[in-house]
Structure formats: structure tokens, C-alpha cells
Amino acid sequence: xxxxxxxxxxxxxxxxxxxxxxxxxxxxxxxxxxDANAALPAAQWAVVLLDLQLPDGDGMSFxxxxxxxxxxxxxxxLTARDQITDRIRGLDAGADDYxxxxxxxxxxxxxxxxxxxxxxxxxxxxxxxxxxxxxxARMSVSRRGVPVNLTSKEWTVLRVLANRPDRMHSQxxxxxxxxxFDSETGSNTLEVFISHLRSKLGRYSIRTVRGLGYRLxxxxx
Numbered sequence: 347x348x349x350x351x352x353x354x355x356x357x358x359x360x361x362x363x364x365x366x367x368x369x370x371x372x373x374x375x376x377x378x379x380x381d382a383n384a385a386l387p388a389a390q391w392a393v394v395l396l397d398l399q400l401p402d403g404d405g406m407s408f409x410x411x412x413x414x415x416x417x418x419x420x421x422x423x424l425t426a427r428d429q430i431t432d433r434i435r436g437l438d439a440g441a442d443d444y445x446x447x448x449x450x451x452x453x454x455x456x457x458x459x460x461x462x463x464x465x466x467x468x469x470x471x472x473x474x475x476x477x478x479x480x481x482x483a484r485m486s487v488s489r490r491g492v493p494v495n496l497t498s499k500e501w502t503v504l505r506v507l508a509n510r511p512d513r514m515h516s517q518x519x520x521x522x523x524x525x526x527f528d529s530e531t532g533s534n535t536l537e538v539f540i541s542h543l544r545s546k547l548g549r550y551s552i553r554t555v556r557g558l559g560y561r562l563x564x565x566x567x
Contacts, residue, residue, distance in 0.1 A: 347371055347372070347392045347393065347458065347461070347462045347465070347505075347523065348371075348372045348373075348374075348389055348390065348391055348392050348393075348522060348523060349366060349371050349372065349373045349374070349391070349392065349393045349394075349395060349458070350373075350374055350375075350376070350382070350385060350386075350389075350391045350393070350394045350395070351363065351373055351374070351375045351376070351395045352375075352376055352377070352379075352382045352394065352395065352396045352397055352400070352405060352408065353375065353377060353395070353397045353424065354377040354378065354397060354399075354400050354401050355397070356377065358447075359375050359377065361451075362395070362451070362454075363375050365451050365455075366455075366458070367498070368498070369455060369485065370485060370498045370499075370501045370502045370505060371458065372502070372522075372523060372524065372525065374389070377400075377401070378400055378401055378402045379400050379402045379403045379405070379407070379408055380402055382396075382408055383408070383411060386411060386412065386415050387415060389522060390416065390522055391412075391416065391419050392419065392420065392461065392462070392465055393419065393420045393421075393422060393458060393461055394408075394412050394419055394420070394421045394422070395422050395424055395454075396408060396409070396412075396421055396422070396423050396424065396441070397423075397424050397425060398423060398424075398425040398427060398432075398436070399425065399426070399427075405423070405425075406435070406436060406439050409421055409436075409439045409440045409441055410439070410440060412440075413440050418465070420442045420443070420461050420465075421440065421441045421442050421443070422441070422442065422443040422444070422445060422454070422457060423436045423441045423443070423444045423445070424445050424447060424449070425444075425445075425446065425447060426446070426447045427446070443457055445457075459471075459482070459483060462482075462505075462509065463482070463509070471483035471484075473508045473509075473511065475508075475511050475562060475563070475564030476548075476551065476563060476564025476565050477489050477490045477548065477564060477565075478547060478548075478551065478562075478564045479491075480504065480508045482505060482508060482509065485501055485505075487501075487504065487547070489546075489547055489548065494546050494547060495546075496543075496546065497542075499524060499539055500539055500542055500543055500546075502523055502524055503520055503523070503524065503536075503539050503540065503543060504543060504547075504562075505523075506519065506520055506523050507552065507560065507561070507562035508562055511561070511562040511563075511564070512561075513561065514555060514558050514559045514560070514561050515559045515560050515561065516558065516559040517536055517559055517560075519559070520536055520559070520560070521535075521536055524536070524539070540552055540554070540560060547564075548564075548565060550563060550565035551563060551564055551565060
């Protein structure tokens with residue numbers, strides 16, 4: 347899932363980016379409203395984490411722009427403003443959720459996972475398909491009861507596939523989930539990760555339909 351973080355507190359932003367990337371989220375960070383507006387059309391943002399007190403204005407003014415660009419983008423405000431009137435103002439402006447600083451990163455993580463499940467249509471955190479058991483909340487997968495170690499990029503691909511195993515996932519959707527602004531992608535990078543997953547989960551665990559994309563099948567060798 348791809349996240350845009352708009353936060354001018356650089357130590358906090360760095361900590362959040364590191365925390366979320368370690369948990370297989372794709373996170374891009376900007377620190378001003380100007381940069382946020384420039385970043386908005388650059389990707390399909392599932393979530394925008396938005397600070398309200400920015401160097402060049404009130405983050406609240408960015409909410410309508412996000413909703414115009416993508417009505418499905420979820421906006422979670424991160425702010426030191428703890429007055430109930432501020433929360434009401436933010437929600438009335440179109441924000442979907444609100445976290446008051448300081449907050450526990452695990453609380454933010456839980457909210458992002460809830461968004462991920464809602465967007466994907468997943469019914470729960472556990473997915474069993476073929477010989478695979480996938481725990482989306484704990485970021486773990488086992489094959490025939492044996493735990494399988496995945497890299498963060500491999501897990502990102504698997505999470506997209508496992509959220510909706512009944513759906514064909516296009517190359518563009520998977521690449522958007524995999525890479526941020528500061529990443530370079532080659533034409534065969536996705537195929538490499540798919541190949542690695544098949545070697546760990548079973549050669550027939552992921553089906554390729556040329557021109558359409560990939561679907562998780564969970565079939566054993």
C-alpha cells in the first residue's frame with residue numbers, strides 16, 4: 347500500500363518512514379504544502395498522512411485537493427492540536443481519521459492495516475489458499491505448516507495478491523505498491539520478485555496471464 351507522508355518535523359518523518367517501510371509499506375515523504383501538491387498527481391495514494399502545521403500553510407487546505415485527485419484516498423491527520431473543535435473541523439473538511447501527537451506508531455499501523463483490508467475487500471487478516479497460510483496482520487506466511495522467510499519487497503507483492511486472491515492483479519498495480527519516488531525500476535523487476543516467490547511458495551503458487559497480470563493460486567508443486 348502506498349502512503350504519502352506530509353510532515354515538516356524531519357526526525358518524526360524519518361522515524362515514521364523507517365517504521366512503515368520496515369513493515370512493507372511504500373512511503374514517500376514531503377515537508378511542505380507546495381511539495382505535497384506537486385506529489386499528488388505522481389502516484390495513486392492509498393493513504394495521505396497529513397500534518398496540519400506546515401511551513402507554508404495549514405495542512406487542512408490540502409484535504410480538498412486530495413479528494414479531488416482521488417475520492418478513495420484516505421486522509422489521516424497527524425497533529426499536535428488536541429482540541430475537539432480541531433478534530434471536528436478536520437473531519438468536516440474531509441479527513442477520514444485523526445491522530446494526536448505524540449501517538450504510538452503501532453496505533454497508526456493498526457489503522458493503516460484496517461485501510462488496507464477495506465480497500466482490498468479482504469474479510470480478515472488470515473488467508474488460506476492451497477498449501478499456504480498467510481497472516482496479513484503479522485506479515486507471516488507458511489507453506490505446509492513450515493514458516494517461509496520473505497524479503498520486504500517479496501512480502502509487499504504477496505500482500506497485494508493475498509488481499510484479493512480471487513482477483514487478477516496488473517503489473518502496474520503491483521509496481522505502484524512496490525516503489526516510491528526514490529526507487530528506480532527496471533522492466534523485469536516485478537518478474538524477479540514473482541520468480542523468487544514461486545521458488546519459496548511453490549512454482550505454481552502464482553499464475554501469470556499474459557497481458558492481464560498475476561493471481562495467487564497457492565497450488566503445490
